[in-house]
Amino acid sequence: MAATDGTSDTFALDETPSAREPSVTGAVPRLYERVYAILAAEIAQGRLAAGERIGETQVAGRFGVSRPPARQALARLAEAGLVRKTDGRGYVVEAAAGASAPGAPAAVAVPERLRAVATWERIYDEVESEIVARTLLADWRIVESELARHYGVSRTVARDVVGRLQQAGVVKKGEGARWVAPALTPTHVGELYEVRAILEPEALEKAAVRAPAALLARMEARLRAGLAAPERLGSAELDALEDEMHVQFLGHCGNEALLQAIRLHQSLLIAHRFLYPRTLAMFEVEPFLPEHLAVVRLLRAGRIAEARAELRGHLMVSRERAMARIARIRRSFDPPDLPYLERLAPATDA
Template sequence: MDGGSGPATGPLTGPSSGSMPGARRPAYRRIVEALRGQLLSGDLPEGAVLLEGPLAALFGSSRQPVRQALAELEAEGLVRRFEGRGVLAGRAGGPCRIELTGEQVGAHALEPKADDDLYYRVERELLERALFGRFRVSELALARHHAIGRPSARELLLRARAAGLAEKRDAHWWTVPLDERRLADLYDLRFLLEPAALRLAAPALPAPVLGAARDRLSRAERRFPRLSTRELDTLEEDVHVTLLRFCPNGEFVEALARARASFVCGKHLQHMLCGPDTVDPFLSEHAAILEALGRGEGDVAAEALAGHLRASRDKGCERLGRHRAGARPPPLPYIAEERSGADASP
């Protein structure tokens, strides 16, 4: 996939497992293999709507490799067209609009840790600037700054766009401003939708999915607060993404995708403002939600989730305001120091 100059460190590059050591498989080939495995195993639900944009974000890819992969899977009869946008998984069922996870589509196995570490570093750099307004981001300068190929830099920005931190306007990349008002608005959206979605999802939650989430939380509780950004990501996704994807109302899940920036802000502010020995109650709040679901008490779990979101909103806005009142981050060669004109203020 990475045809640019410089080291190839994009999420979908790397040695193949074939007979040619060190050779790289095309990005679309790896996506084909991941999706094919999930379709044949049944881990990707029949009738699920597969869209190029969300799949590209999950695989850390541009849309073109995803488009090629879906065309090949369609030729194999593993996905099919329908009257709406995208394709449907499998040969029957649907359309079922759910927010798919990296685990469901097989993307989690294709993202080496080094690539995730680079992405989280760039994610934090973008967030630190977004807290102070809308700034122009240079894709080429990003590639040079981190010594990667330009296609890999583009993939990083595509992932940041999926997280609500970056956007493309008039052929240029920009940070998306994030202040206390926007963060509160995002939490308000989640407060309206997530508890209702969890009530609907609770009866359909598979025991293995719930059990895996509880196991990860137990391991995290033993190690907290010394958790990596990746681990915080996983804990948030367990409660706020993975469980909710079992909501039969796909419109809920699609609307919640707009609130991803609040996840990103929370996990990075946890590291930026809280010392290594800080005790944060969010793990116990997650535990209350998962325990209620384990007892089959969907309404109790939904109320616990609502309380958790209220606490997270207040805590997140307070932390964000405290950070914005401090010193601005040092300049970076790939982010313009001057904010955009009319909408420069966050």
């Protein structure tokens, strides 16, 4: 029976503290992060045995999520060495019981029951992914009525999705109070990085006295491992490393208003989930790895002012790399039309 509070009969992970374990900041993890953590825990506990096959459709159906978060979760498991992609469709469990994976706490409990999940949450990841990918090409107007019709949901649900896209900095109010997803032009990307270079160092300083020492130790270990074997880093692992610095660590700053302002200008972190898989060959070693490592080393040494300056410098030089990735993909990217998106002004490289 459908609920009246925006939920549906779709089911996802149990919303218990153990299911929320991957979140360092206390915010609810994204769907693919929760699916990844649960499957990694099941492999560690031997509930998913080595040699067992697992597929995208199977994962999506089990957890009641759409295919994009199921796909992302499996990709992260593969990059962690817990599963491998088969010649056909799907994956096979590679690791034996007792194996651990980055970002998946060993103590996480596997939930035995499921909960009803809000309908907006069921479709959000897919909508976000579709919109962010297309902002490489143009500005887009989001038509709520068509979004609702496309996914077979109510206007209220569509409005919830758009509202959360606004909170993530993906869309904003345009002329005539219309929702617009701005193109990732050099001007817009530059503005995002400029604001982040102002806000994030401030959050870094506040987080430095609040974040657990174990988090910094883990960050340094993972960055060192990545630099030692950069060829083993896939897009999901790069995304996780970005998240550790710019989301998890900064989340300890203790100022929610500051965090909200930061999140509003971090839409490029979302875009990187689309950019990284398509631009891995651009750099022999991903440039942000030594930059992040320099910040972490300074933090662990208690040199906070220098860490602030290092983070600001990292953000300022990241703009040109982001635009280079965008320009490379834009030349060949031709996504199909979607009924809820109206193309407005095209993006330019000027």
